[in-house]
Amino acid sequence: MSQIVTAGAAHRRKNLRRGGLQAFLITMSVIWLLPLAWALYTSFRPYDQTATYGYVSIGGIYNLDNYVNSFNQGQLPMYFLNTVIILVPAVILVLFLSSMMAFTVSRYSWRFNLILLMVFSGANLLPPQVIITPLFRIFLVLPMFAPLSDNGVMYDQYIGITLIHVAFQMGFCTFVLSNYMKTIPKALNEAAVVDGASVWKTYWTIILPLTRPALAALATLQVTWIYNDFFWALILMKTGAKYPITSALNNLQGEFFTNNNLIAAGSILVAIPTLIVFFALQKQFVSGLTLGSTKE
């Protein structure tokens, strides 16, 4: 009898703990969502409304004027386009090149395999400011041909920003892809060789298709990271009209001066592509992150 009572008490205690846990997590989630929710709320209120009612208030008019204004005044379409011009080739190139690199280091025995992997991964972990000063000088003199550069060098060009992203992200992608490729049975290579397939054909028609899940995860991650980069264009470009959207935020701040409603709407607009990643590709994004930190 007494045993039944204590079992019941233990059960109740467990329920109570669960309830406490729920309450705690709900509170934390609300706190975490609050900054974004606040930005969203502010963005729907015209400036004169918040001036009369105060920022922390309910009532008055709600509309999309701030979105229209920040979109037009901030020339967001132009900056979005700049981002696309930099981002699309960067993601394709970084996945293509690092899959080739990963293929050679994971499936063939090279003398410098480990050293190369270490140098690549190490390069990816460096703070960008360690290399920026000489890189800036290199970009001023490194030649680049006509359609890709309108001043004959890498400085102030989309291609320069694309290539520095590719070089910088290659370490992480190579690391992830080579770990992934190591899990593909080596016998596949041998079978291909017996069939008379060249190295290139083995890579392109056998290994690369099998790597598709890792490539999808990395593509999601790279789109987000490159989209979110603020630093490279800040230093390696001087024409403000060529800035990708995230770097352009720095200038927009001056234009929207003290109008928090415009800043709120602009922030939400710029965050939309990454929020799409968050809602639609969460699984890929998370698996990309964890592929880099855990091993298969």
Add this chain to the structure above:
Amino acid sequence: MADRAARSGSTTPPAGAGGVASSRPAPKKKHYSLLTRRDTITLWVMAGIPTLLVGVFILLPTLASIVLSFTSWNGIGGLGAIKFIGLKNYSDLINVYQPFFPALEHNLIWLVFFLLIATPLGMFFAVLLDKNIRGTRIYQSALYMPVVLSLAIVGFIWQLIYAPEQGLLNNLLGRTEQGNQISWLGDPSINLWAILVAASWRQVGYVMVLYLAGLKGFDPVLREAASIDGASEVQTFFRVVFPVMRPINIVILVITVIESLRAFDLAFITNKGLNGLELLSTLVTNNIIGETSRIGFGSAIAVVLLVISVGPIIFYLFRSLKEDD
């Protein structure tokens, strides 16, 4: 298996001149001898282009930073104008340049704040969410949402909270009038803490996602065994789960250190990294984009940043690449 082959290839001197162990006679590696000349060239190109890119854009500038840090070059008048001045930049850094020690201190505060608050909080959330209680996915999404945002946007969003007159925080505190306003981002005694809160908003979710993935791979039998032995949940975590999670703990530790050294965007977008928000990264940047482009001096700061980062990076690389079996 593939890794073992790679490892032995890198530690024993290869017979082939080019580094591809194609002419190795060992029977285990028989398939390498099947590489044709064209295949060997293909492999060289496939590895060569990425290596060249990393070499030119990352390794070369890293070495150049080190060399330039011993020179007094302002970028004018070509490479011929570079004059070696020994350790003068470093002694100036320590003795003359006032923002240096504040920047070093701020980077350290950043690291300690992440290590003691953001990272443990992220791990704590991961442990709670791992219990699979109702609504876990919703909580997880809420905590992880800031991770996809850029730090520049994070800076903007938090400006809406910290702004002196229009900001949420001062409005809630009733401190919006001239004279009693709290300048969260302007006051150098508090602005670092203000942006650390904003940075942690994102870091917590990042750590949570990584740790949660690690916990999902944790063998539940171990936890059951601990619970049968009468261990409480807290004991189980600290005595069983945490030690078994050692590899992921180290990844998270290194990420925390590296993120603290890389801190830049938030400070720069707030006030260009001045007036209380100096960091090593913003000093480097301001030394090349300012009117006086001091390349040698800026490089010396970059080298300090490099020296600090190299330790954790190498530690991490050895752990993650050596323990590869």
